[in-house]
Amino acid sequence: MTTCLANVLEDIPDQHQKKYPGKLPLLDFFAGSGLVSYALSRYFDLVWSNDVCPKKADVFRTNYPDKPFKLASIAGISGDDVPAAALSWASFPCQDLSLAGPAKGIRASRSGLVWEWLRVMDTMKQKPPLVVAENVIGLLSTHEGRHYAELHNALMSRGYRVGAIVLDAIHFVPQSRPRVFVIGVDVHAPRLREFESNGPNWLHPLAVIRAAAGVESFVWWNMPQPRNRAQNLSDIVDxxxxxxxxxxxxxxxxxxxxxxxxxxxxxxxxxxxxxxxxxxxxxxxxxxxxxxxxxxxxxxxxxxxxxxxxxxxxxxxxxxxTPREAAKLMGAPRGFILPTSANDAYRAMGDAVAVPVARYLAKSLLSKIAAVSYGHP
Structure with a gap:
């Protein structure tokens, strides 16, 4: 089925279209310092975001004072308080899934907050047709893929077609930073076949292939490979x-x-x-x-x-x-205001998603899928 993007944009609910012409509404859960919201801003407009960390909230609000941000634990958020959106993004905590830690798993206290994200969406008046859950490679590889399977099946049971990809920041900036992006789209939305393949492609290293073998109806998302990056570490060190x-x-x-x-x-x-x-x-x-x-x-x-x-x-x-060099390695905008405390600045960058990674994903895949899924009957 072929869908014209211009026609889809005309079908976006009038209230949002008048406020954000040509863009689709975004929810940013676990928003941190706001790099995801910034990265996606060319294609989506932020209508709601949250985080529980006051220091990260200060960074977010300092850099984006006109954007909505709710400082609160996700456990206390109701779906009734969250507006309708085309995309719900969740960079949920990685501590219990990281290979560098004890790997307690996706049901542990910190990484287990992903279930609160799903609870919030369950109670929303209108379910977002497109969802992204971002985390470390351990989501796929720890305990033989069991944690990924739990999340995959949970999204499928909520009416999403689901697959995972791995994108490494090394394609865009001189930092080795592979991250998993679990992408789900409403099963009733029109399918864009050019963004799916029949099996693994460059987005699916061995960890993805193994995890996919343990679940049903895995979607092999596809998009063009990025060009070679322009800089090395030596180019950005002061x-x-x-x-x-x-x-x-x-x-x-x-x-x-x-x-x-x-x-x-x-x-x-x-x-x-x-x-x-x-x-x-x-x-x-x-x-x-x-x-x-x-x-x-x-x-x-x-x-x-x-x-x-x-x-x-x-x-x-x-x-x-330095914190400023760290910001460059994350692709943060040149004028991004960092905390005065070095540790707070390192935390703001080290716990974020690299800007060019999220932006490329939005440009090459998410914006296309969201355009045909948001507002679809």
Whole structure:
């Protein structure tokens, strides 16, 4: 079935169309610092958002003072308080699904808040025809895909056709940050066959394929591959920022494993990123040599902050990645206002979705599906 986008836009409910001409309404659950809302703003207009963290709420409201934001636990939100929308997005907490943690699962206290998201939509007067749940790769891989299967089946039981994809920020910015996007569309909405394939494609690494094998009616979403990114880490690091002094740099450099130290002196790079980790009972500073940053984290532990090893003449010095550099790695807009506290700024970025990833997903897939599903009988 072929549908003209212009005709669909004409069918958007009049009240919303008068306020937001040409765009579709968006709900942003677990909105954090607002990078998803910003990324999707070219194609969707935010009509409601929420988060429980006051510090993230401050970042959101500082950068988007005219956008609706409700500071509250999702557990206390009723569907009666949420307006109708074309897309409901939920970047629900990842702590219980992360491979770096105990992986308590999708029924645990934090990651289990995804069920509150579903409860809210169950009680809305009009169910959003398009939903996206975003999380870490552990959603697919922990406990042999059981957690993904629970979410997949829960969405199917609510009348959605469901599939998952993996998008890595490395396609757009010099940061390795793969994330899972579970996408569901109303079963009654017209199907756009060009956005589905008959089996795995570039969006479906092995973790997706294995998870798909454990569920029924998996949708293999498809969209064009992005162009190669334009920048490497070396292009965004500010070399005018002072490094640690010689003594502190020497202490950090002493933590580099011998094989990494040999590569450091031969790699030809001027900037090399790394994380401190515990290996065989001792702390080490592990580096990567592809001119790409490791996945940004929240500042919750001793190994959470990313280090830079920088060539200074004939010597190497160290320093931490700055909050502003972290913002660049997330694709945040140039004028994005960060908290004055470095830890709060790291948290605002490390717990977010990279802007160009969400924007590409909206441009290449979500906006097309939403256009034919919103307001459809």
């Amino acid at each position: 070399l005018t920022i002072p490094c640690h002094d010689a003594a502190r740099s020497k202490k950090n450099l002493a933590l580099i494993p011998l094989n990494h130290l040999l590569r450091l002196n031969e790699c030809g790079l001027n900037v090399v990123p790394g994380y401190k980790r515990i290996r065989q009972g001792r702390q080490v500073l592990e580096l990567r040599f592809d001119d790409v940053a490791g996945c940004l984290r929240t500042p919750g532990g001793g190994s959470s902050k990313q280090f830079l090893v920088i060539r200074c003449g004939s010597q190497w010095r160290t320093r931490l990645l």
